[in-house]
Amino acid sequence: MIPAAFDYVRAEFLAQAIDLLQSDPDATKLVAGGHTLIPALKLRLATPALLIDIRGLKELKGIRIDDKGIRIGALATHAELLASDPLHEASPLFRQAANLIADPQVRNRGTIGGSLANADPAADWPAVVIALGAELEIAHAGGYRRVAARDFFVDIFTTVLEPVEMLSSVLVPRTAPGTRFAYRKIRHPASGYAVVGVAVAVQLQRDEVVGASIGVTGAAGCAFSGDIAADFLIGKSLSSATIGEAARLLGEATECLSDRYASAEYRASLLATETRRALLSLAQ
Numbered sequence: 001m002i003p004a005a006f007d008y009v010r011a012e013f014l015a016q017a018i019d020l021l022q023s024d025p026d027a028t029k030l031v032a033g034g035h036t037l038i039p040a041l042k043l044r045l046a047t048p049a050l051l052i053d054i055r056g057l058k059e060l061k062g063i064r065i066d067d068k069g070i071r072i073g074a075l076a077t078h079a080e081l082l083a084s085d086p087l088h089e090a091s092p093l094f095r096q097a098a099n100l101i102a103d104p105q106v107r108n109r110g111t112i113g114g115s116l117a118n119a120d121p122a123a124d125w126p127a128v129v130i131a132l133g134a135e136l137e138i139a140h141a142g143g144y145r146r147v148a149a150r151d152f153f154v155d156i157f158t159t160v161l162e163p164v165e166m167l168s169s170v171l172v173p174r175t176a177p178g179t180r181f182a183y184r185k186i187r188h189p190a191s192g193y194a195v196v197g198v199a200v201a202v203q204l205q206r207d208e209v210v211g212a213s214i215g216v217t218g219a220a221g222c223a224f225s226g227d228i229a230a231d232f233l234i235g236k237s238l239s240s241a242t243i244g245e246a247a248r249l250l251g252e253a254t255e256c257l258s259d260r261y262a263s264a265e266y267r268a269s270l271l272a273t274e275t276r277r278a279l280l281s282l283a284q
Helices: 014-023 037-042 078-083 085-090 093-098 104-109 112-118 125-131 227-233 240-253 264-283
Strands: 007-010 028-031 050-053 063-066 069-073 135-140 143-148 153-155 166-173 179-187 194-205 208-217
Touching: 014 028, 014 050, 014 135, 014 166, 028 037, 063 085, 069 085, 078 093, 078 104, 078 112, 085 093, 093 125, 093 179, 093 194, 112 125, 112 166, 125 179, 125 194, 125 208, 179 264, 194 264, 208 227, 227 240, 240 264
Parallel strands: 007 050, 028 050
Antiparallel strands: 063 069, 069 166, 135 143, 135 166, 179 194, 194 208
16 A cells, blocks of 8 residues: 655754645645554545655644643643643543553654544543634634534534644643542553543542533543533532433434444443543542
């Protein structure tokens, strides 16, 4: 399996990469980790005229934490997110999810920005950034724009990114006091992707839920926010009855995918089960 011929440029700075995108965006591809693109090139499912290597762009690297929150460069690898102790202290959900992504080889090469921009319906990071109420910063020729993570994913492998734009960073607000986090997924035995994955953030005050958000991946055509369950939790304690009802509402309200591995009914059952388990872990 040999890719079709293409031109290759290794971008040295962000503005250069953006400029290169402008000339023929439909025939241009960006590559960083390359876990999806390179196999597609080999199978000639993707045949770009120009491949822009953005791996070396310093503007898209690093993890910064301050009083306002967390800023993660799009080129931060899964391994960097797993290993960062300051990030774990600020938001434990990143380490929980990163630890469940594929294997060390993938984690060392793959990036959070590549995963989000690719929008695989079974990827882990989309659920996490939705649950954290993150914003995604997008670079274009005129500067930057921000999109709420919950509005970023449109359909299978489809986001709000325009062909002349690229994801530059993930912006996570400061964690509210009393917030607890959990990420759970049922892994596909071959790929390691999520058959169903659930990221949960719950803020408690005197055993009462005062804030809740749930990000779901694997269940539907794209990651989404489980608002029906999160809203139900507000003002209640994390009792087994409350948790069971929230999980039931989410499982029954979701139009799940069906494939050769898992039917829609099975995914809906898994979604309810993993939501319940995630919430129960936070009630202890």
